Structures are given as C-alpha cells and as structure tokens.
Amino acid sequence: MNAPVKAHARFDVEAIRAEFPILSREVHGKPLVYLDNAASAQKPEAVIEAVANVWRGSYANVHRGLHTLANETTGAFEAARGKIACFVGAGSPDRIVLTRGATEAINLVAASFGQGLAEGDEIILSQMEHHSNIVPWHFLRERKGVIIKWAPVTEEGALDIEAYKTLFTSRTKLVALVHMSNVLGTLNPAEELTRIAHGHGVPILFDGSQAVVHGSVDVTAIGCDFYALTGHKLYGPNASGALYAKGDWLDRLPPFLGGGEMIAEVSEEGVVYAHAPHKFEAGTPAIADAIGLGASLDWMGARVTPEALAHEHALLDAATAGLDEMDGIRILGTAPGKGPILSFVVEGAHAHDLAQIMDRYGVAVRAGHHCAHPLMKRYGITASLRASFAIYNTHAEVDVFLDALRRARSFLI
Template identity: 60%
Template sequence: MTFDVQQIRSQFPVLAREINDYPLTYLDNAASAQKPTAVMDAMTSQTERAYANVHRGLHTMANETTEAFEAARGKVASFLGAPSDKNIVFTRGATEALNLCAYGLAHMIEPGDEIIITQMEHHSNIVPWHFLRERHGAVIKFVPVTDEGALDLGAYKAMLGEKTKIVSIVHMSNVLGTVNPIKDMATWAHAAGAIFISDGTQAAVHMDIDVQDLGVDLYCMTGHKLYGPTAIGALYGTSATLDKMQPFNGGGEMIEDVFEDRVTYNDAPYKFEAGTPPILEAIGLGAAIDWVRQFSSEDIRQHEMALYHAARDGLADMNSIQVVGTTADKGPVLSFNLKGAHAHDLAQILDKYGVAVRAGQHCTQPLMARFGIHSTARASFGIYNTLDEAERFVEAVRKAARFLA
C-alpha cells in the first residue's frame, strides 16, 4: 500500500482527540502505541463469530478458534524470519519472554558462570539475570556505553571467555534509540560458546527482523508497541535452544502425560505455554502484523526518521537542551533534558499543549547512572505521526523552556 500518513491516521480513531483544547500529539510510542481499527475489529470479530478455548476441543468453534490462534503464530514466525511456527512461543510480552529465557536456562548455570548484558538494557533484561546471580551464583558483566550512546565493542569482546554462558543484549535501546550490531555480537558470543539472546521490543517495530540472518539463539518482541494489544508477545528460539530450556510454568497444555510419580512435557513451543493462552490478544497481534506489513518497511523508517530529525533539528539551537543518545545508526527516539528542570515537570507542561511524551528513567536506571542523570523526557515517533506534530512538539518545548526559565 502507498504510504499516506493521513490515510494511516484515519485508521486510529483516538488520534482525533483533543487534549486541553489542543490536537493530540501522541509521542509516547516507545512505551505503547495506539491501535488501528483492523486490530480492534479482528479481536471483536473473533469474539462475536467463534470464540472457544484452543487445542482441547473437538467442536466447530474450538477448531475455528484454534486455527485463528495458530495462524497468528505463523504470522509472527514470518514477521521475524523464523524457519517454522514451532520456533515461536507466545508470551504475555517481552518481559515474560526474557524471564522465560532466564528461568529456562537457569539449570545450565553454575557458580562463577558469567552473563553479559549492557548498561543500556531495560530492567526486563537486567532483573531476570539478577535472579540467576542470587540463586545460582552467576556473575553479571555490563558492557559499557560511550558518551554518544553506542556500545564499547572492544570491551564486549574482551569480556567474552570460557566462563561466558549467556549474552543478552537489546537490539534497539528504548532510551538512546541506538541500534546495536547484534549479528556481529552474536557471532563473537557463539565463538566463546555462549547462548545469545536479544531483546527486540523496540527493533521489531522499526526494522526488518530476520532472526536466522542475525544468528540469535533467542529473540523476543511484544505486541503493544507494534500497534497490537497488550498482554501478548513472542519469543523466538532455535529448535536446539528451546529443547535445552526447562518449562517456566506448569499446568495444562504444556504436558504430554501426568502421573502420580512423574510428568512428561510437550514439545516446544507448547511446553512453554501452560494454561489457557491469551487467545484474542494473539489474534490481535496477528492482525497488527498484517496491518503493518501492508506498508514498505523502508517507507516507514524514512518517515519516522524524518520526524525524529525535524524534532532534533528544531531543538538544536537551544543551549538549554541536552540530548541523550546521538549515534548515527539509531531509531526514532529522542531523549532529552531541559537544564534546570525536572523531566516530569517538562512532560506535564507539554501535556498542557496536547503533546504526550514519556518522562522518567524508562526502566533503565543503570543507563541513567552512566550518564549522571536522574531521568529524561522522551519523544518517540511512530507510523502515524506527522511533520506538523514534530513541529508542535518543538513549539511546546520552547514554550515550556520559557515557562521554566
């Protein structure tokens, strides 16, 4: 489909809202994106037409719901470039996917084994590894971040060694926008004998993903940032890696047989999907993927980056603005501070003009500490944002700076 931002916007009813008598300028997409009618209609239609539990029933509606649910798994597999839908585990989001990775691999960790992550990770890719530090004696190493917001790759390569068992690194930073060279980093990790995991929460929204080309062992994504529902995400794993991993939850569906003295587990991906899954949410995610894929990914990227540069350039002459994350290879995320003002105060003033941005630590406290700051304001651009909105954002920041001066 031809990329027409106004036609795209017409599919998001919420964007017609006004906030404080100003047109809504929604720039909090890195936290959660709005949903097109196609996603809402898919979930409503399934509920109205054929809803039942999946996999267990033999009646017509159970079969129809199972077909729709498993079709969504296939769409995720295609979207990520996985070789089979059997490589896709449905989760409640990227946070659960990363916890599944940590729990599923925990039996391989002995005291002194090393896990490498980075200073730019989201807490979801830090805290689960602390569980392994606390409970299994793992040692966590953090790859440092440069002043521009890139990873110190020399330091990373020096960290890799015979004790390295797991490497888990974000593909695209939710604060810096930095796109990390995951393919090279995976190659180096594998040479050291480590399992390589990547958090693709942000990258899957703004980039073409081919997990086979990247060479990752595990890769996660979430639905609600990809214009889909909340409470749904996915974990890709190679067949060999999924076979090594232990189940995270126990219950129905994930078992083969249950006896009084033992249980045997189902094959992947089902051994990781205990209980009734998020059926409608998975179908909604499939609809979101269908909706996004009707557009050229290059058109989307060029559009979003044009908005980022318009916003960044619009603030360039303001000496009071400190931008955090200035690498050349990055996504459409602008994190910044206004000198002398708290990010929360800035965000509240922008809201008075209808501009919605995020403010806080963005679940990246180690990254904030690395830059010696408490928090940032963050404007993040999506497929439905416009140049007018980027300009309204700049104007609102200038008004806020005058008010807070």
C-alpha cells in the same frame, strides 16, 4: 535490518492516521500529539476489529476442544504464531513461543536456561538494557551466585564493542543484549555481536522490543539463539508477544511455568511434557491478544514500507534539528543509524514538570528513567524526556512538540 530509504511522496500519512480512531481525540481541548510510541503504540481499526471479532464471533479455549468454535479459535491462534514466525524470519512456527510480551519471554529464558547455571557462571549484559533484560538475570545472581558483567555504552550511546569482546571468559554462559535501545534509539549490530558471542561458544539473546517496530528483522540472518518481542509496541494488543528460539533450543530447555496445555500426560508419579513450543505455554493463553498481534503484523506488512520508515526518520531528524536550535538541551544517543527515539535532558527543568506542562498542549511524551536505571547512572542523570515516533506522526506534530517544549521551559525557567 534494512536501512531506511529516502522519504517518498507515495507515503500518505493522513491515510495511515485515518486508521487510528484514537488519533482524532483531543487532550485538554487540543488535538492529541502522541509521541509516547516507544512505551506503547496506538492501535489501528484492523487490530481493534480483529480482537473484537474474537469475542463477538469465534471464541473458545484453544487446543482442547473438538467443537467448531474451539477449532476456529485454535486455527486463528496458531495462524498468529505462523505470522510472527514469518515476521522475524524464524523459519518455522515451532520456534515461536507465544508470551505475554518481551518481559515474559526473557524471564522464560532466564528461568529455563538459568536452571543449568552454577555459582560463578557469567552472563553479559549492557548498560543500555531495559529493566526487563536486567532483573531476570539479577534473580540468577541472587539465587545461584551467577555473575553479571556489563558491556559499557560510549558517550554517543553506542555499545562499546571492543570492551564487550574483553568480557568473555571460560565461565561466560550467555549474552543478553537489547537490539534497539528504548532510550537512546541505538541499533546494536546484532549480527556482529552474535558472531563474537558464538566465537566464544556462547549463546546470545536479543531483546527486540523496539527493533522490530522500526525495520525488518531476520533472526535467521542474525544467527542469534533467542529473540524476544512484545506486541503492544507493534500496533498490537497488550499481553501479546513472543520468544524465538533457534534450532532445538526449545527441545533442550526445561519448561518455564507448569500447568495445563504444556503437558502430554500427568500421573501421580510424574509428567510427560508436550512438544515445544507448547511445553512453554502453560495455562490458557491471551487468546484474543495473540490473534490481534497476528492482525497487527498483517497490518504492518502492508503499511510499514521503506517509505514509512523513512518518514519516521525524517520526523526524528526534524525534532533533533529543533532541539539543536535550543540552548541547554542534551540529547542522549546520537549513534549513527539510530531509531526514531529522541531522549533529552533540559538544563534547569525537571523532565516530569516539562512533560506535565506539555500535556496541557496535548503533547504526550514520556518522562522518567524509562526502565533503564543503569543507563541513567551511566549519563549521571535521574530522568530524561523522550519523544518517540511512529509512522502515523506528522511534521506538524513535531512543530507542536517543539513549541510545547519551548513554552513549558519558559514557564519553568
């Protein structure tokens, strides 16, 4: 992943904002300050148009038809697969399964790879995982007696790599780790973690839901076996996403869901599956959403420049400095190189109450466990507030956020 460079005057945040219709709306009579980007990013006109144009001008089911609309839609759908492959450096579109998001991508690996696991086999996760990279593995624990081992998180929010190294045994079958934490912002050293896993002959999956938003990711350079991503955090549509699988993994794994599209032939006696990646895409996919994800990647390619990423980091720094000036704030995640995600706890005030009051000032922040119960337990809390930045946020919005927080706190304490 590229390191962010210094902010540069060439980055025109107002021009970016003008592309997002929703950013000009008001909430409770105040301009919207949208800082819930780690949950889901807003959509630029280019993506809205791309999705609408599918419905308006060129829609049919994919892969099945011989008529013009079916061919056009299939072409656009497969082009989206190619764009995702380029976006993550997959090398070939055949290594990309189109899914409804990271959750489905991880469930696919857990279900398919998990078929080959037996009681007592081990999987390594970390304490900073999103529930979507925990629950599918608990299914295997419940159904097959697979053992989950947990790589600990240090106080500053880094993965404890020395402890991670000690978790491998002869029964370790897979590592599944988040690339960038949705709570701490920590960017895990994917290449090093992969090298360690492969040194033990163990494949590794990364949940890239946040990492792909805030820097360029090259799965080939990382060397990982699986990489999951989700479209709606990439300024794209909901119900879009992908799983990358290295080499011939997709040929070797059994299919996930069964149905139309994923077969070559079905008889009363049995099934011949389609070639990968189609083998993993049963049923009618989220066609317009996948095409919309392709459009969002085109859009990002032209907008998410090193200057834009530096801008996000400058916002994080400004917001962090503002919190540092306040008493009674505990920031979760201070690891070097973290992404623009700022989670914190305010002494004496519940995150939910603060978020609700801040909403009255037009400020959208997230409050809760962020689908990361084990991480909350690690820090001895039940909830935190989280402000997360996108390239369309501004320094003026950081000021409004800090001001709204001060007001909310003084109201409660």
